[in-house]
Amino acid sequence: MKEKLIDDLAGKLSIPAESFASVPLTELRGKRNVCVENHGGIMEYTDERVKVAVRRGAICVIGSDLCIERMTRRRVEIRGNIRALELE
Amino acid sequence: MYELINYFRGYVRLRITGAAPEKCLNALSQEGIAFWGIIKEDDLHYSLFSYTADAAMVNRLAMKEFCSCELLAHFGFRAAFRGLRKRPVLLLGLLLALTATFVLQGFVWTIQVEGNTTLHEQEILRALKTLDIAVGTWGANINSERTKNQMLNLVPELQWIAVNRTGGYLQVLLHERAMPDKDEDPYQFANVIAARDGVLTEVSVLEGMKLCAAGQTVRKGQLLVSGYEDYGQMTRVVRASAEIYATTWHTGTLVMPSQAMEKVYTGEQWTQKTLLIGEKRINLYGNSGIYTDNCDKIISTRVLSLPGGYDFPIVLETAVYRQYRLVPRELSPLIAQEQLETAWERLTVSAMIAGEIQSTEASVIRSGELYVLNANSTCKEMIARAMPITIADDGAVAKENTNDGTDYQRREN
Numbered sequence: 179m180k181e182k183l184i185d186d187l188a189g190k191l192s193i194p195a196e197s198f199a200s201v202p203l204t205e206l207r208g209k210r211n212v213c214v215e216n217h218g219g220i221m222e223y224t225d226e227r228v229k230v231a232v233r234r235g236a237i238c239v240i241g242s243d244l245c246i247e248r249m250t251r252r253r254v255e256i257r258g259n260i261r262a263l264e265l266e
Numbered sequence: 267m268y269e270l271i272n273y274f275r276g277y278v279r280l281r282i283t284g285a286a287p288e289k290c291l292n293a294l295s296q297e298g299i300a301f302w303g304i305i306k307e308d309d310l311h312y313s314l315f316s317y318t319a320d321a322a323m324v325n326r327l328a329m330k331e332f333c334s335c336e337l338l339a340h341f342g343f344r345a346a347f348r349g350l351r352k353r354p355v356l357l358l359g360l361l362l363a364l365t366a367t368f369v370l371q372g373f374v375w376t377i378q379v380e381g382n383t384t385l386h387e388q389e390i391l392r393a394l395k396t397l398d399i400a401v402g403t404w405g406a407n408i409n410s411e412r413t414k415n416q417m418l419n420l421v422p423e424l425q426w427i428a429v430n431r432t433g434g435y436l437q438v439l440l441h442e443r444a445m446p447d448k449d450e451d452p453y454q455f456a457n458v459i460a461a462r463d464g465v466l467t468e469v470s471v472l473e474g475m476k477l478c479a480a481g482q483t484v485r486k487g488q489l490l491v492s493g494y495e496d497y498g499q500m501t502r503v504v505r506a507s508a509e510i511y512a513t514t515w516h517t518g519t520l521v522m523p524s525q526a527m528e529k530v531y532t533g534e535q536w537t538q539k540t541l542l543i544g545e546k547r548i549n550l551y552g553n554s555g556i557y558t559d560n561c562d563k564i565i566s567t568r569v570l571s572l573p574g575g576y577d578f579p580i581v582l583e584t585a586v587y588r589q590y591r592l593v594p595r596e597l598s599p600l601i602a603q604e605q606l607e608t609a610w611e612r613l614t615v616s617a618m619i620a621g622e623i624q625s626t627e628a629s630v631i632r633s634g635e636l637y638v639l640n641a642n643s644t645c646k647e648m649i650a651r652a653m654p655i656t657i658a659d660d661g662a663v664a665k666e667n668t669n670d671g672t673d674y675q676r677r678e679n
Contacts (some may be wrong), residue, residue, distance in 0.1 A: 219292030223306060248302040249295050 202232035209260050211241055215253045220246070228256050238264040276318040276342030280325075284333025287312040293327045298437035313338065318345075374403045375544075375579055381441055385423055390438060393420045401544035401579045405431050435576065452653035456505045458491035460484040461619060461631040461651040464512030475504025484512065484649070493655050503655065510650040511621065516614045520606050520639040524632065527592040529562075534589045542581040599637070603630040606639035614643050621647035 184201070189193065194203075203215040217233035228239045228246065244258035282290050287310070291575040294301055294316075301316040301324070316324050321337060326636060337464050340348075364469045377394070379387045387658040394400065399408055413429045421427075427440040466482050474491040478484060491506040563585055570580040597605075607628055614623055629643040 217295075219295065220288040223288045223291075223312075225306065244478060245306070246291070246304040248300075249304065250299045250300055251295050254295070 200233045236266045276344045279338040281313045281336040290331040290333045371433040374436045377436045379438045455503045455655040456652040457493045458506045460488045461649045464514035466512045468511040470509045472507040508650045514647045516643045528595045529590045531590045536587040538585045540583040544579045602637040619649045
């Protein structure tokens with residue numbers, strides 16, 4: 179209910195939802211780099227799979243030679259040969 | 267940019283070992299600790315970079331997550347130069363190098379004068395010094411435009427000058443004013459007279475009225491070419507010019523003592539080194555450097571210079587003193603004759619305007635403690651000499667010359 183309200187409000191005000199709520203933002207740059215903002219931590223970390231916790235779910239990066247390049251409280255950058263992104 | 271920031275902040279490589287190292291990563295990110303370059307070595311070992319200041323916090327959080335944290339290496343500026351604290355001489359050298367790079371280049375260390383032909387470099391440097399520009403001057407105080415104007419006033423021979431400074435190098439470019447030829451005679455009208463008695467051999471008149479001919483015998487002071495050119499109806503006064511050669515005779519006597527003082531080196535010698543930095547002399551020897559004994563002083567200098575040819579104002583001067591004593595020595599007649607003849611030849615040539623000695627008859631006799639040379643040389647000599655004619659205010663020519671052989675002179679007389 180709250181998420182829907184935020185979504186509606188952000189849509190009406192033309193403001194990105196992730197700027198005032200913990201809505202995750204995922205950026206995929208080519209096939210080599212993915213950046214997840216507003217994450218909730220690493221749930222799984224292997225060469226083929228990196229699972230990042232987000233609000234109400236997780237984002238799973240699937241590929242090969244995956245590596246967490248940089249991680250801060252807000253964002254995590256994953257580099258490698260990315261094959262797929264799964265939302266859970 | 268990140269690399270530069272990381273380099274100056276300093277960072278470490280850490281290895282986190284535990285059953286669930288990713289939990290440790292989550293804890294670090296939750297605490298706001300920056301980390302990067304995370305490599306999963308295996309399921310139990312992760313290694314990562316973090317700032318040096320955060321290393322203790324990482325260790326604490328790792329232990330909180332039941333992991334251990336191992337410090338693998340230090341990186342960054344402090345790590346690179348940490349060893350210098352134990353090597354003060356190297357640190358001092360580094361500081362000196364930095365000082366030389368950023369501070370010393372603010373001063374003028376080399377002054378290069380270019381474009382001077384008749385003016386000596388030292389004259390320019392002296393003039394610059396009166397404007398407080400010398401080796402060691404703070405470069406920012408040099409105003410090129412003002413220096414140019416002041417130098418043009420100080421040195422009238424200059425037509426233009428430019429003073430350019432690049433770091434510690436001051437380039438002075440100049441162009442000299444075209445000055446009138448000093449060899450040119452300052453007077454307008456002149457006769458040509460004989461400088462010496464002789465028999466004329468060649469007469470070549472460029473300007474004026476010729477009053478002599480080859481084969482004629484002339485006396486010293488005799489008018490050879492008149493500055494008055496007689497055209498019958500009028501007389502023109504000119505500056506007579508001629509090249510007149512004659513056979514002349516030089517007779518004289520030279521005297522020299524039969525004993526000469528000769529240098530005999532004692533074998534004792536000293537070396538004194540002096541360091542010249544700019545205009546400062548730093549003596550690298552203990553005593554005053556003043557010797558009362560007879561000494562020959564031979565100075566050699568070594569200038570510190572770059573391979574490109576620019577000289578630093580640092581010079582090592584080495585003076586070698588060789589002590590000698592003067593010993594009277596009897597001259598042999600042969601050596602005495604040789605020295606006297608050489609001196610006679612030099613004296614005769616210097617007495618001529620131009621020309622050469624054709625033959626010399628000389629005899630040397632010893633008279634008591636003296637050697638006496640009596641010599642008579644026959645020379646081919648240029649005897650033409652200009653004698654100025656002065657003109658009075660009312661336009662009349664002053665009677666400086668006795669007789670120039672012209673109608674004008676005859677009428678005047």
